[in-house]
Amino acid sequence: xxxxxxxxxxxxxxRNALIAGVLVSIACGIVGTFVVxxxxxxxxxxxxxxxxxxxxxxxxxxxxxxxxxxxxSASFSNNRPGSWPLIxxxxxxxxxxxxxxxxxxxxxxxxxxxxxxxxxxxxxVGIVFLDISEGxxxxxxxxxxxxxxxxxxxxxxxxxxxxxxxIALTALFYKELIAISFDETFATVENVPVDAxxxxxxxxxxxxxxxxxxxxxxxxxxxxxxxPAAIAGxxxxxxxxxxxxxxxxxxxxxxxxxxxxxxxxxxxxxxxxLVAGFxxxxxxxxxxxxxxxxxxx
Amino acid sequence: MEVETIPREVIxxxxxxxxxxxxxxxxxxxxxxxxxxxxxxxxxxxGGKTTLIRVLLGLLxxxxxxxxxxxRSVQEGRRAVGYVPQVVNFDRDFPIRVWDVARMxxxxxxxxxxxxxxEDNTLVAEALRKVEMFNLRKRPIGELSxxxxxxxxxxxxxxxxxxxxxxxEPTSNVDPQVSNSIYELLQQLNEEVTIxxxxxxxxxxxxxxxxxxxxxxxxxxxxxxxxTSQMLEQAxxxxxxxxxxxxxxRVFIPHTDSAQQDKKL
Numbered sequence: 271x272x273x274x275x276x277x278x279x280x281x282x283x284x285r286n287a288l289i290a291g292v293l294v295s296i297a298c299g300i301v302g303t304f305v306v307x308x309x310x311x312x313x314x315x316x317x318x319x320x321x322x323x324x325x326x327x328x329x330x331x332x333x334x335x336x337x338x339x340x341x342x343s344a345s346f347s348n349n350r351p352g353s354w355p356l357i358x359x360x361x362x363x364x365x366x367x368x369x370x371x372x373x374x375x376x377x378x379x380x381x382x383x384x385x386x387x388x389x390x391x392x393x394x395v396g397i398v399f400l401d402i403s404e405g406x407x408x409x410x411x412x413x414x415x416x417x418x419x420x421x422x423x424x425x426x427x428x429x430x431x432x433x434x435x436x437i438a439l440t441a442l443f444y445k446e447l448i449a450i451s452f453d454e455t456f457a458t459v460e461n462v463p464v465d466a467x468x469x470x471x472x473x474x475x476x477x478x479x480x481x482x483x484x485x486x487x488x489x490x491x492x493x494x495x496x497x498p499a500a501i502a503g504x505x506x507x508x509x510x511x512x513x514x515x516x517x518x519x520x521x522x523x524x525x526x527x528x529x530x531x532x533x534x535x536x537x538x539x540x541x542x543x544l545v546a547g548f549x550x551x552x553x554x555x556x557x558x559x560x561x562x563x564x565x566x567x
Numbered sequence: 568m569e570v571e572t573i574p575r576e577v578i579x580x581x582x583x584x585x586x587x588x589x590x591x592x593x594x595x596x597x598x599x600x601x602x603x604x605x606x607x608x609x610x611x612x613x614g615g616k617t618t619l620i621r622v623l624l625g626l627l628x629x630x631x632x633x634x635x636x637x638x639r640s641v642q643e644g645r646r647a648v649g650y651v652p653q654v655v656n657f658d659r660d661f662p663i664r665v666w667d668v669a670r671m672x673x674x675x676x677x678x679x680x681x682x683x684x685x686e687d688n689t690l691v692a693e694a695l696r697k698v699e700m701f702n703l704r705k706r707p708i709g710e711l712s713x714x715x716x717x718x719x720x721x722x723x724x725x726x727x728x729x730x731x732x733x734x735x736e737p738t739s740n741v742d743p744q745v746s747n748s749i750y751e752l753l754q755q756l757n758e759e760v761t762i763x764x765x766x767x768x769x770x771x772x773x774x775x776x777x778x779x780x781x782x783x784x785x786x787x788x789x790x791x792x793x794x795t796s797q798m799l800e801q802a803x804x805x806x807x808x809x810x811x812x813x814x815x816x817r818v819f820i821p822h823t824d825s826a827q828q829d830k831k832l
Contacts, residue, residue, distance in 0.1 A: 458624075459675075460674035507664070
């Protein structure tokens with residue numbers, strides 16, 4: 271079976287899938303570590319689902335708007351959705367991140383309700399846009415459940431660029447990101463621009479979510495964002511090590527999940543999540559590093 | 568010549584009213600903190616202790632009145648304040664080491680995109696040595712006892728080279744011995760910095776601080792160390808339910824000179 275999987279690497283779609291898996295795991299490990307330690311899983315879910323509105327908009331632009339605007343051009347008569355849904359998702363998720371972040375900061379109460387409402391509105395906008403778009407829409411499911419095997423070269427480039435942006439921003443604002451994750455009040459007193467950094471973090475989450483949508487699908491984004499970081503957090507008591515651990519685990523889960531998916535012909539996104547989920551349950555049963563250190567001390 | 572003997576006023580609160588939308592928690596507060604002071608403010612829960620701290624940190628704007636730190640606005644002046652928060656809802660799993668927590672005290676001295684410098688590292692090491700936590704600098708913060716953690720937070724505040732230390736219930740989660748050792752540490756630090764702390768643990772405070780005030784919506788502070796029964800009566804306006812060393816919710820005899828009783832304990 272391993273040989274079969276190696277053979278499969280002859281196919282460019284399989285190679286693309288592996289590269290996408292590695293690239294997405296890097297962003298996931300870094301951003302997921304903040305999501306887990308700062309406990310902002312719910313707002314991350316909200317951003318992910320609101321991004322669906324952007325996918326619907328992207329489809330609409332691609333199938334209904336552009337063909338009208340460029341009626342004479344042959345290049346828009348294809349059946350592929352192109353990069354428009356991805357671009358739409360990036361814009362929508364960034365917008366959702368900023369709006370949700372501002373609401374969370376400005377309103378004193380029930381911010382989680384507002385986030386839940388925006389979550390639903392975003393998804394509904396996406397569905398309605400899809401309804402009014404013309405053409406073939408079977409690809410829609412691939413954003414809900416992921417289709418890592420369908421990642422093409424253009425998308426790989428977009429994912430790589432997003433990765434670099436995420437790594438650069440995290441490195442540049444590392445001390446502030448840690449400060450607001452650990453103790454926001456203290457960071458405020460030290461005159462760190464806490465709100466701006468927080469909304470920046472939400473934007474990083476938004477970019478990561480868009481990348482992950484392709485791999486595991488929007489419904490399972492949260493699992494992939496939190497599980498590797500959560501497992502790594504049980505064994506590493508240092509933010510940087512936790513990130514590295516989460517990245518390695520994410521890559522591992524993607525590879526094993528892809529292999530399972532290929533070998534038994536199962537949905538790739540669900541296979542990856544099941545591998546990650548089982549690993550998480552096993553890690554809960556293992557003694558954490560903390561326990562070991564205490565015994566040896 | 569006289570000017571030199573008058574200590575500098577580091578915190579000035581004039582006619583301060585503050586609170587939340589429909590309710591003023593602090594009413595007409597006046598307080599002058601001078602250089603070298605070691606002031607303990609006590610008061611019941613809901614008496615506005617935390618609100619006062621939030622105003623001093625610039626986290627809550629006053630409804631009325633004026634607050635100045637080092638003769639500047641709170642937003643500017645808070646650079647001179649080392650804040651030691653009350654440790655509640657602490658996440659033991661947060662992946663961070665003692666050293667990195669203490670180094671956050673340097674955040675205010677470094678701008679965005681600027682890295683910590685060797686000078687920062689020297690100051691952080693110095694601060695950790697002062698609170699005797701340098702040897703544990705590589706420990707994850709979650710593996711410390713609550714007393715050790717409190718020392719790390721004090722080190723973090725010291726790392727910012729403050730003129731004033733502001734502490735919120737510094738001994739709320741620690742046992743009496745540890746509590747005493749923390750107050751001894753503060754007494755030591757007081758040789759260099761001004762200290763203002765709030766607590767509901769009156770008996771511990773009175774043995775170490777230079778002066779005591781009572782805060783319950785209004786502030787009763789006369790710059791002295793004695794808590795008079797009159798102050799308590801004004802502040803609490805009810806039979807006094809004080810918390811003694813290691814004996815939670817022990818009720819003292821109301822309206823007597825409880826400061827003296829505390830010393831005997």
